[in-house]
Amino acid sequence: MNTSIGFALMNIFKEPILKKAKELSEEYAFIYENGLVKYINNYYDKFSNIKTFIYRDQRVPFYDVYFPVNIQSNQKRIKDIQKLIDSKRYVSIIGNAGSGKSMLTKHLFISNAQDCKSVPILVELRQLNNSENTIEDLINSIITDNKISPSNKITNQILSEGNFVFILDGYDEIFSINKQKTTADIENFVDRYSNNKFVITSRPGAGIESFQRFNNYDISPLDNTEISEFINLQFDKHENKGIANKIIQEIEKTSNKHYKHYLSSPLLLSMFIFTFNNYPELPKQQSRFYWNVFDTLCTRHDSLSKTGGWQHERKSGLKNEELEKILFWLSYITLFDGKYSFDYQSLSNDIKKIVGKFNINADIDNIIYDLNISLSILIIDGLVYTFPHKSLQEYFAASLIKSLDDNQKQNVYTDKFKKLTRFSNGGNINFYKMCMELDKIYFLKYFLIPEIKSRFRLDIESNLDKMNYIFEFLKLELGFKKINKKYSLKSVAYASADIVSLVRDGMSFVHVFKTIDEIIKGDSDFEYYLKNKGEEIINNRGDREIRLGIEDFKKTVVATVINNYKVINDFSNSYDEIRDRIKNFENSLEIEQQGTLDLLDI
Template structure:
């Protein structure tokens, strides 16, 4: 879209915004807003994905429209996202919650473009991860890095008058990528932003269980899984029109009855993209997510960027083997993930790679050549401006989990001890910022996770229930909260606790019903504390105390069952080893 068309589309909201300014300011502000929108429109219109890594591809050519559903709604009434105006018909402030790879960020790109196409409002997109390295709060970031940096305005009073107009739609993308150290403060600043400039519209995206669903006055929606017809449509859009045979084979493989038990993975756009990418080498649907990631790395390492030309191996400048690349990626991902770094500038890459070389003496490489290989030859890091990022954050999480799972027993136990402290913390924000990492680690090292994390955690919860049951303070509600979060993450293996899970969701629903609709009330800290003490604690006590009493015998039985499981696994390994009589093996004879 050209600048004149952007100007035409934004004329109405622009006229409203700058109506009270002098003619000189009108001209400057109007020109700068239009220039910003033109640049951002095209930045969001063209995108790289794990399937289209070589060159940016037009979003409309590969984007599969997503649907939302209301948070905690039992009936799957799917809400279309094809019109940003319709999306805001009922509510002014929205959170969009989705698991890793559900398509949240791509949806935001689509809605940004749609906002201009529909001449709805002036969209402003903020990737919240950039706040991690910003010395200031959210409102200052918007003033400094959006308006001043982009040249939209230079005077704070002018900026604030613009923001007070109500003609903006703010996309706050990636709440889950905020560092723990700034999350609480940033959440307050989001409240401040919405409270102060409350005529605008706001969308916040996040992975689940980050606490964003409790943000006052925001209405929560979840990204729906792809349905069968959408999976087929998604595949069709990713494959070049000339590759009809490849497209048909992929769709046929997905529809095979023997693959039906794993097709839940393919309802996630990222995992479906991975299946398409790896199809010609691995035509079966993996049983586990971690197998997808393994196959993706293998495919990226050996194959050309184009999915239609899968027989070309790029030369690697660094001269490293596949195993050495994997070792470096594991260590780099582990370090960067737990430093909460998701965007990497050259300085950070150099510093971290030098650390790796100083500690891991078995690998040697030139930093720049390695970066070139990771970006160009393999495509496991994408260059965005001056920075580098993984094609999707979950790849970083996979390599970090793989690193932990391959440590020797002593080092792995040391890491698990640190993880257990995180699980037991009353504030579980750190844990759930890393929920997908733990899920992948559970697949890679299920026995280790059970023995060193789950069982000790359950024992700790039992002790804490006993210690808090005689009091009427919030102690046991906090215990319930922590337990709920962990059970939610490992729900596939903890179905015994479904009643507890439902009860805690009931608590959240009851709290939401009694929550004041006026955001001004809950952004005041005194009112917020009063609401918490008089409503949240009261409801928690009413529902959770009897629920925790019922939970105790279930939890004791679960601990016993898991311990017996580990014993039986050890015994079965002993029996297998016992099948071989090492003392009766034939002697090794050298050839003559």
């Protein structure tokens, strides 16, 4: 371990952090100082050398494999994320499963520690799910090495100095039952200690976009050049370096052009690299990527990280089918319990339940060894076990659901999924897409169609009513900024719950908002309303703007603009498109069911 990192950082920040806490005794000064040193050293050692899909059996230097993703706002791509954070101070980073959020948070921690820019504190927000503690309690336990603070006043003084960068990871993993309280808690913490820098990450659809102080940025997908650069980087110091060109050539085949949207995800691209020796062709479905990974882990042993037929010992003595059953049920149980990582006792208890139900005869410790060492499908992170990525857990859980009988599926897609949507507000769209791919008929029949029909009215006929309903259904808010004495529409916020996002996948309202922007220019009554509304917020680029919502749309002067026939027609068309998609789901279900019945009768 490079123990100098924490000390070097504290040598710079010790005095500014502790100088205001004059009543701090030497004992507690020691606790604070050494708690931070131990924390920084521990996480620096943990992140500076890591395992990846390719290097599963050895830790490699982080920057040998880290590919710097870009983030973007309003189509503007940003490469230097640290510079952005230093400038904006409050940054939310939004990315789908496998987009590179986890690697980015590690990079931010390492770079801040190495360059002595700020004292980095990484907070996994899911830790607040099963605790009465506030985020401040959690952070205080970090900086005092889990010792009790002598007083809230002293902690307040230390955190107020502005020397920290707080990396708040996984907003989408907060249970929805806790979401309102935890969100308010986070916003209060940011307000109280606003001199510091804050980064918060999330999958889309969890509501992170509504944080008032934060500037929102999306992780950019890898473009064609970056895909090649990513592959070359992974093999730059690899013994099997020549395979990189073969992988790039396969991806660049004209026949594979339409698969590249999968490979724009660093995670899925890593999976394809890992499985290339055994599965050199690109699969059509995302779920097949996960199957290829699992099959490679279980049955194929000429992995990229070892040459020859090397194979780990199976200590449990179980066959692949038995380990698969344990893994799939473990993923299902833990996903619906909202657990993405587990200590040994929790993991042991869950596996014990599974093997007991299916009369699988094997030692629990040996099963854990095989899942962790032999297959590398569970990774040990300190004292905690995790999946290599949450999306793998989602794939295994979806595979388990697919294997159930009709009655069992009905129960899962109704009762169990209600629990999932209740406890997780956002972040499930990847899991839903996996269920759609693997188990389309039953997913549509028992979950998606009933759920969206219970949320979305299908009987509206008037174009004006359709527009008003879309505004209400999506909880639209429009943000206007004054530029050269004229107001312009600069931001749009709307609800993006998982179910709605799944139905709206690929739809865009950009053309609608361009129409609104054209209409408001030169409308003196509308400009007068905006000018006198006077309630400004910070938009996702850090600019001040005036935000209009549902209640404003009812005002005559606003309604006159919004009710312009062009806008009405555009929103009416959007309503029709959503309704048509729901009907297409119903037609698809009918066709699939009839096709199955016809084939069964042959």
